[in-house]
Amino acid sequence: MPDKKPPSNAPAKPDAGGGERPIAREKTLKSKLYMEPIILGRELLTLDAIRDVVYRGRQIEVHADALVDVERAAQFVGEQAKAGRVIYGVTTGFGANSNTLIAPADMTKLQEKLLLSHACGVGDPFPEEVVRAMICMRINGLLTMHSGARATTVLALASMLNARVHPIIPSQGSVGASGDLCPLAHMGLPLLGLGEVLVDGLRLEGAKGLEICGLAPITLTYKEGIALLNGTQAQTALAFCATHRLRRLADMADAVCAMSLEALCGRGNAFDARLHALRRRAGQMESAAAIRRWTEGSELVDRDPDLMPYKRDRIQDPYSIRCAPQVHGACRDVLAHVEDVVLQESNAVTDNPILFPDAGDIISGGNFHGEPVAMAIDYLKLAIAELANISDRRCFKLLSPELSEGLPAFLVDKPGLDSGLMIAQYVTASLVSDNKVLAHPASVDSIPTSGNKEDHVAMGAQAGVQAFRMLDNSERVIAIELIIAAQALDLRMRLDNARPGFRIAALHKAVREISPFIHQDRRMSFEIEAVASDLVRRDGKPPGWEL
Known part of the structure; x- marks a missing residue:
C-alpha cells in the first residue's frame, strides 16, 4: 500500500499543541444564524459557554449593566489618580519600580509602555483556541467594578473575538505571577494598532486587524494597561483547552481498551457495575460502564477458555485490562477537579490593584498569582501521562x-520476514517516556523576578505548554493502540470465528477506513497521525458509541 499523505489537520508543533482546526469564517457566520450570542457580565460564565465561544465560534455580547459598572470603576480610578492618590501601576512604576512616582502628564504613556515592554514573548504561538479562551476569560474578568478598564476597551476586545481577529501570542514568557504578563501584553497590543494578528490563517499587523473589526487604535488611560495584562488568563485558557482535549482522550481510551479486551478474549467480570459501586468513585464507575457498553453483544469477551487451548489468562486479566476502570476513572476524577478550578478562575477577578469604588478603596493584593491553576495543570499532567502509560x-x-492469547507475533502472518507492528510499540514507549519527563510539576519551581519584588512565582503557563505536548504524545499513543487493537481483532475473528460487540465493530470499521489491515510491512507514520487527527481528536464521542 502506498504511503498516505499527512492529514491536513495534523497537529502543529508540540509546543503549539494539537488542538482543533480553526473554524472557517463562513462556518462562523453560518453559526450566527443558529446560536444566540452569549451575554457576558450578566451571570457567571459556564464551561459550556466557553466551549461554544472557543470551538464553535459563538458570538458574545456584553450586558449593558456590566458596562455601567465598568465605567464607574474607570471613572473612580481616574478621579483618584488626578487627586494625587498613590496607586500601584497607575501613578507608580511596575514591579521593582513601584517606588517611582509617575508624573500626571505621563500616566497615559505609562500604560502603553507597559504593554510594549512586556510583549517580549518567544517560541511558537499559542493555538487559536487558546487565544480565544484567553480573550473570552479576560473580558469576563474585566466586567466588574474592580478592574478599571473603560467600556470602549472591553468592547474592542469583544469585537476582535467576534470577528475572529486573533492576536499572535508567543507561548514562552510567562512565569505565572504577576499573572501571565507577557502573553496578555501580546493579547492587548493589537488594541493599540500594534503587534500581530491571525485572520483566516493570514498573519497581519495589529492595525489591519482592528480595521477588519471596524475599529481604530485606542489610547489607554490610567489603569487600563495593567488591567489588561495582570491576570491568569493564559494559564487558565491552557488548562481549559487541555481539559477539553483530555475528556475526548478519556472517552477514546475507554473505547480502545474495550477493543483490546475483545481482541484478547478477556474477562468481563472485572467491569461488573456492582464491583465498581462498592468503591464509590464517579470516574471509575463511568469508565467501567463505558467499557460494558462498548462490549455489549460480544462473542469474544468471556469466551469459554475450553474453546481456546492457547488461552493463558483463564481466571483474570493483567492490570492493564482488569484495572483499566480504576486507572481511567482516576484520570476522569482529576479531570473533573481541574474543570472546577478552571470554572472558578474563569469567573475570578485576578488583576492588581483591585478597585472597590463603593468603599473608596484600592487594594494591592495577589489575586494574579497563578498557583491554584498551576497546581491543577500539574495534576492534570499526571492523568494525561497515565492514560498513555x-x-x-x-x-x-x-x-x-x-x-x-494465541495471536501471531507482532500481529503479522509472517513474523520474521515482516516486523508487523513491533516498532509501533517502540513509538508508544518513546512517547510515554517523554511524558514522564514532562509530568514533573512546573509549579514546584520558582525563579525570583523583578529585583526580588516578585520572589515566588507559579509557572502555570509552563505547566500548560507541557500539558499540550503531553496531550500530543498521549493522543498518538491511543491512536497506535487503536491500530494495534484493530489488527489484533481482525486476527482474533479469523482465529476464533467469533464477533465483537456491535459498537466495537463500528469503531473497528472507522479505524479500517483510515488504516487498512496490515498484510505485510508498510510505512505507518502517516496512518498513525491520521488516526490521531481524525478519530482521537475528533469532537464528540468515538464512532459507534451512539449505536
Missing part, C-alpha cells in the same frame, strides 16, 4: 506471542 502496556501485550 496503561495504553502502552496493552499494546505490548497484544504484540507479544507469549501474552496475546
Whole structure:
C-alpha cells in the first residue's frame, strides 16, 4: 500500500499543541444564524459557554449593566489618580519600580509602555483556541467594578473575538505571577494598532486587524494597561483547552481498551457495575460502564477458555485490562477537579490593584498569582501521562506471542520476514517516556523576578505548554493502540470465528477506513497521525458509541 499523505489537520508543533482546526469564517457566520450570542457580565460564565465561544465560534455580547459598572470603576480610578492618590501601576512604576512616582502628564504613556515592554514573548504561538479562551476569560474578568478598564476597551476586545481577529501570542514568557504578563501584553497590543494578528490563517499587523473589526487604535488611560495584562488568563485558557482535549482522550481510551479486551478474549467480570459501586468513585464507575457498553453483544469477551487451548489468562486479566476502570476513572476524577478550578478562575477577578469604588478603596493584593491553576495543570499532567502509560502496556501485550492469547507475533502472518507492528510499540514507549519527563510539576519551581519584588512565582503557563505536548504524545499513543487493537481483532475473528460487540465493530470499521489491515510491512507514520487527527481528536464521542 502506498504511503498516505499527512492529514491536513495534523497537529502543529508540540509546543503549539494539537488542538482543533480553526473554524472557517463562513462556518462562523453560518453559526450566527443558529446560536444566540452569549451575554457576558450578566451571570457567571459556564464551561459550556466557553466551549461554544472557543470551538464553535459563538458570538458574545456584553450586558449593558456590566458596562455601567465598568465605567464607574474607570471613572473612580481616574478621579483618584488626578487627586494625587498613590496607586500601584497607575501613578507608580511596575514591579521593582513601584517606588517611582509617575508624573500626571505621563500616566497615559505609562500604560502603553507597559504593554510594549512586556510583549517580549518567544517560541511558537499559542493555538487559536487558546487565544480565544484567553480573550473570552479576560473580558469576563474585566466586567466588574474592580478592574478599571473603560467600556470602549472591553468592547474592542469583544469585537476582535467576534470577528475572529486573533492576536499572535508567543507561548514562552510567562512565569505565572504577576499573572501571565507577557502573553496578555501580546493579547492587548493589537488594541493599540500594534503587534500581530491571525485572520483566516493570514498573519497581519495589529492595525489591519482592528480595521477588519471596524475599529481604530485606542489610547489607554490610567489603569487600563495593567488591567489588561495582570491576570491568569493564559494559564487558565491552557488548562481549559487541555481539559477539553483530555475528556475526548478519556472517552477514546475507554473505547480502545474495550477493543483490546475483545481482541484478547478477556474477562468481563472485572467491569461488573456492582464491583465498581462498592468503591464509590464517579470516574471509575463511568469508565467501567463505558467499557460494558462498548462490549455489549460480544462473542469474544468471556469466551469459554475450553474453546481456546492457547488461552493463558483463564481466571483474570493483567492490570492493564482488569484495572483499566480504576486507572481511567482516576484520570476522569482529576479531570473533573481541574474543570472546577478552571470554572472558578474563569469567573475570578485576578488583576492588581483591585478597585472597590463603593468603599473608596484600592487594594494591592495577589489575586494574579497563578498557583491554584498551576497546581491543577500539574495534576492534570499526571492523568494525561497515565492514560498513555496503561495504553502502552496493552499494546505490548497484544504484540507479544507469549501474552496475546494465541495471536501471531507482532500481529503479522509472517513474523520474521515482516516486523508487523513491533516498532509501533517502540513509538508508544518513546512517547510515554517523554511524558514522564514532562509530568514533573512546573509549579514546584520558582525563579525570583523583578529585583526580588516578585520572589515566588507559579509557572502555570509552563505547566500548560507541557500539558499540550503531553496531550500530543498521549493522543498518538491511543491512536497506535487503536491500530494495534484493530489488527489484533481482525486476527482474533479469523482465529476464533467469533464477533465483537456491535459498537466495537463500528469503531473497528472507522479505524479500517483510515488504516487498512496490515498484510505485510508498510510505512505507518502517516496512518498513525491520521488516526490521531481524525478519530482521537475528533469532537464528540468515538464512532459507534451512539449505536
